[in-house]
Each structure stands twice: as structure tokens, then as C-alpha cells.
Amino acid sequence: MHRRFYIRALTFILVLIAANILLDQVYKNFVVHNILNNAKDKDFLEYDDTLTYLSMGNSHNTVNTYILENSYNYFSPAENYVQTYYKLKYILENTEKKPENLLLYIDLSSFGPRAANYFEHNSYWVKYLDFFELARIKDDRDVLANWVEGRFFSYAGNYRDFKLSLVYLVKIGKLELHHGYRPPRNFKNFAYNKPEGVGILSDESTYDWSDAIPVDSTERMHRARQKSSIYFAKDAYFDSSVAIYFEMILEKCRQHDVNVILLRAPVTKEYFQDVSQMIPVELIYDSIKKIYSKYPNVIQVLDYHDLYFDHPEYFFDADHLNPVGAEEFTKRLRCDLEKQY
Amino acid sequence: MLFNSLEYLIFFPIVVALYYALNHKWRWLLLLAASYFFYMSWKAEYVILIMVSTLVDYWAGLQMGKAGSRKKKKPYLVFSIIVNLGILAGFKYLNFFSDNVNVLLGDLNIFYRIPELKVLLPVGISFYTFQTLSYSIDIYRGITRPEKHLGRFALYVSYFPQLVAGPIERSTNLLPQLHENKPFNPQNLISGSKLMLWGFFKKIVIADRIGIYVTSIYANPGEHTGLPVILATVLFAIQLYCDFSAYTDIARGTARLMGIELMKNFNRPLIAKSLTDFWNRWHISLTTWFRDYLYFSLPDKVGNKVRVWRLQLNIIITFLLMGLWHGANWTFIVFGLIHGVLLVADDLTKEPRKVFFHRMGLTKAPFILNSLSILITFSILVFSVYFFRASSLQESFLMIKNSFIFDNFSRSLVDILKDNEIMFAILQIVLLLWAEWYHSRNNLVKVIAAKPIWLRWSIYIGFIFYVLIFGIINQQQQFIYFQF
Numbered sequence: 146m147h148r149r150f151y152i153r154a155l156t157f158i159l160v161l162i163a164a165n166i167l168l169d170q171v172y173k174n175f176v177v178h179n180i181l182n183n184a185k186d187k188d189f190l191e192y193d194d195t196l197t198y199l200s201m202g203n204s205h206n207t208v209n210t211y212i213l214e215n216s217y218n219y220f221s222p223a224e225n226y227v228q229t230y231y232k233l234k235y236i237l238e239n240t241e242k243k244p245e246n247l248l249l250y251i252d253l254s255s256f257g258p259r260a261a262n263y264f265e266h267n268s269y270w271v272k273y274l275d276f277f278e279l280a281r282i283k284d285d286r287d288v289l290a291n292w293v294e295g296r297f298f299s300y301a302g303n304y305r306d307f308k309l310s311l312v313y314l315v316k317i318g319k320l321e322l323h324h325g326y327r328p329p330r331n332f333k334n335f336a337y338n339k340p341e342g343v344g345i346l347s348d349e350s351t352y353d354w355s356d357a358i359p360v361d362s363t364e365r366m367h368r369a370r371q372k373s374s375i376y377f378a379k380d381a382y383f384d385s386s387v388a389i390y391f392e393m394i395l396e397k398c399r400q401h402d403v404n405v406i407l408l409r410a411p412v413t414k415e416y417f418q419d420v421s422q423m424i425p426v427e428l429i430y431d432s433i434k435k436i437y438s439k440y441p442n443v444i445q446v447l448d449y450h451d452l453y454f455d456h457p458e459y460f461f462d463a464d465h466l467n468p469v470g471a472e473e474f475t476k477r478l479r480c481d482l483e484k485q486y
Numbered sequence: 487m488l489f490n491s492l493e494y495l496i497f498f499p500i501v502v503a504l505y506y507a508l509n510h511k512w513r514w515l516l517l518l519a520a521s522y523f524f525y526m527s528w529k530a531e532y533v534i535l536i537m538v539s540t541l542v543d544y545w546a547g548l549q550m551g552k553a554g555s556r557k558k559k560k561p562y563l564v565f566s567i568i569v570n571l572g573i574l575a576g577f578k579y580l581n582f583f584s585d586n587v588n589v590l591l592g593d594l595n596i597f598y599r600i601p602e603l604k605v606l607l608p609v610g611i612s613f614y615t616f617q618t619l620s621y622s623i624d625i626y627r628g629i630t631r632p633e634k635h636l637g638r639f640a641l642y643v644s645y646f647p648q649l650v651a652g653p654i655e656r657s658t659n660l661l662p663q664l665h666e667n668k669p670f671n672p673q674n675l676i677s678g679s680k681l682m683l684w685g686f687f688k689k690i691v692i693a694d695r696i697g698i699y700v701t702s703i704y705a706n707p708g709e710h711t712g713l714p715v716i717l718a719t720v721l722f723a724i725q726l727y728c729d730f731s732a733y734t735d736i737a738r739g740t741a742r743l744m745g746i747e748l749m750k751n752f753n754r755p756l757i758a759k760s761l762t763d764f765w766n767r768w769h770i771s772l773t774t775w776f777r778d779y780l781y782f783s784l785p786d787k788v789g790n791k792v793r794v795w796r797l798q799l800n801i802i803i804t805f806l807l808m809g810l811w812h813g814a815n816w817t818f819i820v821f822g823l824i825h826g827v828l829l830v831a832d833d834l835t836k837e838p839r840k841v842f843f844h845r846m847g848l849t850k851a852p853f854i855l856n857s858l859s860i861l862i863t864f865s866i867l868v869f870s871v872y873f874f875r876a877s878s879l880q881e882s883f884l885m886i887k888n889s890f891i892f893d894n895f896s897r898s899l900v901d902i903l904k905d906n907e908i909m910f911a912i913l914q915i916v917l918l919l920w921a922e923w924y925h926s927r928n929n930l931v932k933v934i935a936a937k938p939i940w941l942r943w944s945i946y947i948g949f950i951f952y953v954l955i956f957g958i959i960n961q962q963q964q965f966i967y968f969q970f
Binding site: 160161164165168263264265286287289290291293294300302303305307375378379380423 | 675
């Protein structure tokens, strides 16, 4: 009776599935994050030097591997502890690589609500993450939607990635990758106004900001506020599920005899002041300390958050170093690590 | 289980498929089991509250059916009201009441504290309580007959598409449909799916996108001033509409897939020309509930005469309670009070306004007059949602005060203009308003349906992917009205 309807409905569904597969594949193969992350995975597997330091985390990780020898910078954008844990687990259990030390960032934002609940680039992470275990630990079945997105609907909700990829794919050929290190972005500077002609498409790596017009302290406060309000809210600053995964990383390292060096990345003075007004910083530091104190394999805690309070020009934005800042920072880090050994 | 969750996207097609596979005789059982499963996926034990409410009203309904006269029916009605409102008060308002009494006792230097009840607010309690209450009152008034089938009555109370956020259905509409044999009709499937898709567009493309900005401002009250606060509040008014009407669309769409027609809950409220007009278009199932079961029941006479001031007082009382219905917080009471008082003012100034508009020559320019009326009504809505959105009265007043501090105006404006997400959200709102306007005149659904199949399918498939690509998928947000 409804034969015509059934045939049409079936055809419609088939067209829908075909279009979905097409879009999914286009996204997976075209989007810049996937290209870079996959390139880094390949590069890491081909790395055959001594691996004294494996540095993991998100874009706060600016360890320059030209300066810190025998190191690999395995950061990926917006990576959280959940993702770091599963990637580290994969490295330690499924590859021949065995780092002597893990450099792990313990920034305030790593424990905040954004890091806990915002899973980006699922089409890349789906190969590492055990979403079912994550759903159990977080006691949140909705997490499984990330798995479905990563597997079948990688484009869903990610229209910005298409836009960004169009821009960056033009530049990817010029971007270097040395032991995982790519120089941080440089088309903006926290301390200066952006001059005409400098932008996302310009050749940012060589840009010298010293000729640019400095911004006043009010503007810096404003820029800091824009960033801090992304990571934190009045009553949301320490997520217990993130803390569980932080501890799981430490435990995994202990099981595999990997030392852990914890770092706090440099941030701007204005950013830290703003964050301090918003959330109980000392309380969070204490909570983090309570966790890592239990692990004897945590051999060093290096707090650099205030290292460049007087150098706003070292920053791309309120909480990210630029190439100059990254270089200075890594020199200092190398020096501190050498003292340890 | 959220409508915009993976679980629901698996759950509802299975239920619909089984619904049509089953004989009509057993469909109520499937839907009842599905509805309880739907509710229990949130917090299993609270299904007991629904069961208690169901059994009490079922029994009270049957007793009222046997009783005959209103006088004899009354004890059963009172029993039903006491149990239902008792559950509602216990789980939703008791802590609010005790908090306020404790503050009062503290002010009077009486150091006794009423202990806090450690309970979680059951999702949708205000919705299903009001739905069952309307059934009892309708039987008492002789509008409807008691339902003899306990299973179908239980389904009326707990029917999953509208269980947690309405529309608050009347027994006269929903119960007969649950008895009817609904044969499979492709048109219902197509039409229901379109309605759901439109709901998803409003929820995940607009409401959730706006929600990110609104939350960033309201999560840190006191940190923002001027334009961002005003914009966040304006956007919240739109978010509230998109979020809630999206829920209704998805609920109605799901029900329609099974051949069941739920009542319309919204009728383009953002273009209301007065507050009275607004409440005729906004959350219609709740407004008509309060009108039929509360406002009409309040005494309007002093002596033997109907007094206007008494009617006006009744409006204020009704809206005050409607505000309180939303949540146990002074902010909702003030929200209701604002609307109640301004509705009375709307009524009182109707004639003088007409004269004023006439003298100003605006009656000859209906477009300007209508635009002005819409703008004023929307501004009142925005003002009232300062109270709806904030978590306390102090926060509401702070946000209102901060709205008038414009020391960073130009920078705020530049930030907003540079914010691609806000600009994109505004574009989507314009698209929504245009589509609603066009649909009201030409029936957009029919216009598309009349197109050749290749174009029609391109539009549908294109729109599905539009929602998927531009929707906020990663930062899934609960429907706002779930908390009520």
C-alpha cells in the first residue's frame, strides 16, 4: 500500500548516508588539525634518538626541541588530560618508545571546566580514546556522542575547522616540524597592536614586533579577561574527572618507570591577576599537590607562571608564548633540567 | 535523556518502529514502558512520584465519576490537589520556604534553623503535576469523563515526548488520541520529521550557540558592564524562545510520528505587539492552564458586583504564581510580578494609548506603529529576563545596574562585531524570523513540498547537513525548561 513511500524513504536514507560518508571523509582528510596531528604521529614513530624528555599537553606546551636536546614535543591543540592519558598509554603499551621523563603541564586551565567537558578533534582522537571507559569514569553517557562524532560525523559542529583549514592549508607547506616542535603562532602579540598587513595569512614566523605600537595596560587587562573567561567561571574551576585522569597519567608513568616533571607554563601578569580574582588559585594548587605528592616518580615541579610577568612581548596572547618567548622559556627550562641531573 | 542526545536518537526510532509493528491493543503498554524508561534514564527512583500521582488521580477520577454531584466530588478533588501540590511543594518549594523562614528567624535573633531537605528536583515535576491536576479538575467540572483504563491513564500522565517540558496537555486532547487506533501514515512520518528537524535547528544552531555567550557573561556577574550585558540579556530572551519552542517542536514532531497531535505551545511570540498578545503566543499550554484553572476560579466580585480592581488583582496573583511555577526563587516571583503588573498597566492604558497614537498620526502608519509595539513589548520581555536568567535578586539588580555603565562602549562594540559566533548567531536569528514570517503567510512546508523532488530533497538534505555542520555539537546543553 505504501510501497512508493518505502522506496522513496529508502532512497532518501541512502542518499543521506552517501552524503554523510563523503562529508566525513572530506573533513577527516582535509582539516588542518587532523593533517598536523597525523603528521606528528608519523613523525614520532620515526623518531629514533634518545627520548630523554617527552613533552605532552596542549598549546601551552611550547618546548622548543631545537634547544632542548633529546626531546620530543608531542602537543596537540586543545588537548586535555583525558586525551594525554590515552595517547601516553598507547605510546607506552603499543610502541617501542620509552621516554625517560614526561614533561607535563599543570596549568590552572588544565583542571577547569573547559578542559573537562570540551572534547575537540574527535575524528583524530577516536583512535586513542576509550570513550566507553571515559563515560564510566565521568558517569556521563553523553560522552559517547563524541565517539559517534569522531567515527561517523567528524564534521558535525565543526564548521570553523573548515574555515581555518582553508587558511592554514595554504601555509602548511611552510610550517616546520622538528621533533614535534612547530614555532607558536606569531601574527598577534599581547603587548602590541597589530600593524597593517600582519595577519593570519602573512609570513608570521619572521615578524619583528619591536616596531609595532604598544598597547596600554587597560587593553592588556581586557585581552587577559577575554582569555580567562573562556577557561573559568565563578563556581567552576576544578573538575574531578580531569583530576582522575591526571592521576591516571602519573600512575601509568609509575608503572612504566617514567619520571614525571610537572610544569606551570608562563602566563602574562594581567591574565594571572584576573584569574586570581575569579578563582581560588591556592586552593587549586593544593588540590593538585595532594594528587602528585602521592607519586614518587614526580621528580620535579617547575613553576614558571610568573617567569615573564615583566615581558608581555613574549606572548602571542594572554596565556600563550610566541616564538621568541618559547625560545627564551626553553633555554631556561633546559638550564633548570640540567641542574636536576 | 535529552532530545539532543545520542541516546534519544537511538531510542525514539526504535519506539516508533515497535509502535507500528505492534497491534493497537498493546501499543499503550509499549509507550508506557518507553515513557518510564525515558524518565528513569535520568533518575530511576523518581518514577515513583509519577506513579503516585497517577494512582491518586486515577482513583480520584473514578470516585468523582461515581459521585455525581459537584458537592460529592469535592472531597476527591481536594484529595487530588493536596497530594499533587504536596509532592510539588515538597520537592520544589520546601527548601525555598525554609531558607526564607531561616533568614527571617535570623533577623529576629531566633537561632533555630529549619533543616534543609536533601533532595534533587525531579525533572518535569511542574509539568506532569499540572497535567494530572487539569484532569481531576476537568472531571470535577464535568468537562471530561474518568479514564477507566489505568494503563492508558498512566500513559496520559507520562507520555514521553511531553513528559519533562510539556506542552501541558489536557485530557480532552490527549486521552482520546491514546485510545484511537493510529494506522501507519507516511504523511505523519514526513511531517513529524520536518518538525523535529526545525526544532533541532532552533536548539543546536541558535539556542546553544547563543547560550555560550550568555553563559560567559552571566557566569561572572560583576565582571561585565554595558553593551555585553545588554546583548547577553537580549540574546537570552531569544535563546529562551528558541530553546523552549525547539523542545516543543521536537516533542510534537515525535508524537506526530506516532499519529498523536500535541497542542501548539508557541505562536511567534517575539513579534507580539503587546504583553497580552505575548502571553497569548508564549507557552500557551501553561498560560491557558493558569487562565482556566486559576484565574477563572479566583473571586471577581465584591458583594454582588464584579469589580475591575478585583480582576486586575487576580491577573497579578495569577502571574505571580505563574512566575513561582518556574522555580523556587525570588527571581521568578519578580519575573511573574513584572508581567502581572505590566499586563494590568497594558489594560489600563489601552484607551489613552489609542488616543495618543491617533494624535501622533501613527494609526495612519501601521508599519511604524506595529514595529514600535513589537520593540516595546520585546524590551519589556528583555527587562524581565534579567530576573529569569540571574541566579538571585542581587545578581539581577547588579546586571541591570551594569547594563548602564558604558565606560568601554567602543571596545565592547568592536569585540562584539569581531566575534564571529555572535555575528553568525544573529544571522541565524534573522533566518529564523524570516522563515517564521514566511511560513505564517505562505506555509513554507507546503511551498517546499510543491517543488520537484530533486529540489525538495536537496533542500531537506542540505538543511540536515546545515544543522549538523553549524550546530553546537560538542557543547551540548540541557533544555532550559528541564529545570522546571
